[in-house]
Amino acid sequence: MLSSGLNKILLGGLALATTGSCTWWTPPATAACKAIDFALPRGRVNYPDSPAYAKENTYWSSRQTDNIAPACFVTPYNAFEVATTVTVLRGLNTQFSVKGGGHTAFAGGSNSDGGVTIDLMYLTALNVADDRKTVSIGAGNRWINVSEALDTQGLVVVGGRVADVGVSGLILGGGISYFSGMYGWACDNVRNYEVVTASGKIVNASPIKNKDLYWALRGGGGSNFGIVTRFDVAAYEQPGGNIWHNSLIIPGAANASAIAAYQNLTVNGMPADNKAHSYMVLTHMDMLGGYAVISDLFHADLPNTADGVDESVPGVFEPFESLPTIMKTKSIVNVSTLSRSINIPYGSRQTWWDTTVKATDPSLFTDIVPLWQAHVEKLQAAANGSAVTPYLAFQAIPLNVLKAMEANGGNALGLKQSDGPLMIVQLTAQWADSALDDLMEKSSEEVIGKINNLAKSRGLSHGFVYANYAGSRQSVFESYGAANHAKLKQIAQKWDPKGVLQKLWKGYFKL
Ligand SMILES: Cc1cc2nc3c(=O)[nH]c(=O)nc-3n(C[C@H](O)[C@H](O)[C@H](O)COP(=O)(O)OP(=O)(O)OC[C@H]3O[C@@H](n4cnc5c(N)ncnc54)[C@H](O)[C@@H]3O)c2cc1C
Structure with a gap:
């Protein structure tokens, strides 16, 4: 398939440009689109103004599509077609990006303005x-x-x-x-x-x-x-794909006790019961009466119940029972139903930023709250009535998770048991007015800086930046530690000695 595709390109008269030796001329991305179109079966390449292009140029965060237009979308059907596409892009020195599920919050994270975007939507085996x-x-x-x-x-x-x-x-x-x-x-x-x-x-x-x-x-x-x-x-x-879930909405005024319960769960509860999982999110929404805390508790052990409704609570989550709540919803649900119920709809502008701190002192987390609230008030004042929904999320990395990460030779993230337990502190917001984009980015970056300084002043800093929650200006790979960063660069150099991906695949975190 690959060689027949390349033959077609050669027949198309683009041999010079696709040899890879031609560095003196970079054709426009449309030439790459045409070459790929020629090399792949019909219909794989879609151009602006076609319905298929409009469908592909749909991303979760509208910042990824606002004023961003690839010369074409390429939709390969298998690995060979992906390989052919990469070969042409490399040969024609064409900037590109790749769309998986398209959930990166920032502009250009997985869409290539003026370049080629490869949408993997048909690789669904x-x-x-x-x-x-x-x-x-x-x-x-x-x-x-x-x-x-x-x-x-x-x-x-x-x-x-x-x-x-x-x-x-x-x-x-x-x-x-x-x-x-x-x-x-x-x-x-x-x-x-x-x-x-x-x-x-x-x-x-x-x-x-x-x-x-x-x-x-x-x-x-x-x-x-x-x-x-x-x-x-x-x-x-996991029988039926089912898990136990309790979703609590707690009034914002009770955030100190909610945060203390979550910190205790991170340090003591989850390591003692590795079937437990949880995150905690602070937000400000009129429909919740202003500030509120959303606490989601999950457990992989299922109580014995016939009707799917169960009032028993796994021991590890008992401390949450005494928290005041606006709403409490317990259920036993399969992963599909659960994941659909917490889906976040498309159509807003989004920003995500994060940092990681040591989880050993609850007062660090309660002291982060006023830093975030000052940011929220600044955003709301600037929004002047247009929609803004801010979030501050705590996501635990307890010792049991750090231990499990050591399997299979460990991963590249650079997280060690000896540094734990850890907490990812994540700052996100969704809004409507593009005039707020700069403020959203700047203010989020500032709050992350303040959180890092606060943690440092208390000997609780760590600095890991989780890529999947990171802002476009954050130094993700540096945060994995010098040794892991150097090793990643060395491996990239071995697999891509000419640095093609570093040069042509723009918009996301580079080594
Ligand atoms: C609503 C929501 C819920 C989330 N929930 C979770 C969660 O539960 N747990 C969690 O850890 N994270 C979560 N995240 C973060 C999520 O993991 C990241 O946003 C992730 O990048 C999304 O993947 P994607 O394929 O949809 O994104 P994309 O924007 O398509 O891709 C992200 C990056 O990966 C590159 N890429 C995509 N596909 C490939 C590929 N096949 N090969 C090489 N590179 C590729 C893209 O070019 C881009 O640089 C959530 C995000 C959102 C918006």
């Missing part, structure tokens, strides 16, 4: 191995496709918690899951990656094949090592 221990997941799947296929089989994978998010970006950056307490992050559970490298070769990376690439892709992925076309991930038995 999904196969459970006969021994039920592995699931092969095409890189264009969303998590809802995975959970819908697995729930009915009584299997789960360590994957995304929200329906529409892409499998690819989430796994390549790390991947926090309902099941991370037992098995680590999503990247720790990949058994094999099928990857198209910068040279257009299709290779596999696993603990026995191309071990260096396998290590690098576990946290260092997403635009530095190649386009992953398939993830083979570990599957685990």
Whole structure:
């Protein structure tokens, strides 16, 4: 397939440009679109003003499409077509990006303005191995496709918690899951990656094949090592794909006791019960009466109940029972239903930023709240009545998760048990008016700086920046530690000696 595609390009008279030796002339991206169109079966390349292009140029955050227009979208159907596409882009020196599920918040994160965007939407194969221990997941799947296929089989994978998010970006950056307490992050559970490298070769990376690439892709992925076309991930038995869930909405005034309960869960509760999982989110919404805390508690052990409604609470979550609530919803649900219920709709402008601190002192977290509230008030004043919804999220990395990350030779994230327990502090906002974009970015960056300074002043700083929640200006790979950053660069140099991906694949975190 690859060679026949290249033959077609040669016949098309573009041989000079596709040899890779022609560095003196860079044709416009439209030439690459035409060359790819010529090399792939009909219909794979879509141009502006076509309905297919409009469908592909749809992203979760409207900042990824506002005033951003690729010369074309390429929609390969298999790894060979991805390889052909990469070969042409490399040969024609054309800037590109790759869209998995398109959930990056910032402009250009997975869409290439004026370049070529490869949309993996048709790589949706999904196969459970006969021994039920592995699931092969095409890189264009969303998590809802995975959970819908697995729930009915009584299997789960360590994957995304929200329906529409892409499998690819989430796994390549790390991947926090309902099941991370037992098995680590999503990247720790990949058994094999099928990857198209910068040279257009299709290779596999696993603990026995191309071990260096396998290590690098576990946290260092997403635009530095190649386009992953398939993830083979570990599957685990979970009857009906069901989990226990309790969602609490707590009045903002009670945030100190809610945060103390979450910090205690992080340091003591979750390491003692690795089937527990949780996050806590502070927000300001008129419909909740202003400031409020949303606390979601999950447990992989199911109480014995016939009607799916259960009033019992796993012991690890008992301390949350005494918190005042505006609303409390307990349920036993399968992963698909749960992930759909917390889906965040498309159509807003979005920003995400994060940092990581040590989790050992609850007062650090309660003292972060006024820093965030000052930011919220600034945003609301500037919004002048237009829609703004701010969030401050705490996401634990307890010791049991850090331990699980050590499996299979460890990942590239640079998180050590000796540094833990840790807490990711995540700052996000969604808004409507593009005039607020600069303020949103600047103010979020400032608050992250203030949180880091506060943590440092108390000897509680860590500095890990989780790629999947990071702002476009954050130094993700530097935060993995000098040794891991250097190792990632060295592996990238081996697999892409001419730095093609560093140069042509723009818009996301580079080494
Ligand atoms: C509503 C929502 C819920 C979320 N929930 C979670 C969660 O539960 N746990 C968690 O850990 N994170 C979560 N995240 C963060 C999420 O993991 C990241 O936003 C992730 O990048 C999304 O992946 P994507 O494929 O949709 O994004 P994209 O924007 O398509 O891709 C992200 C990056 O990866 C690159 N890329 C995409 N596909 C490939 C590929 N196949 N090979 C190589 N590079 C590729 C893209 O070019 C881009 O640089 C959530 C995000 C949102 C918006």
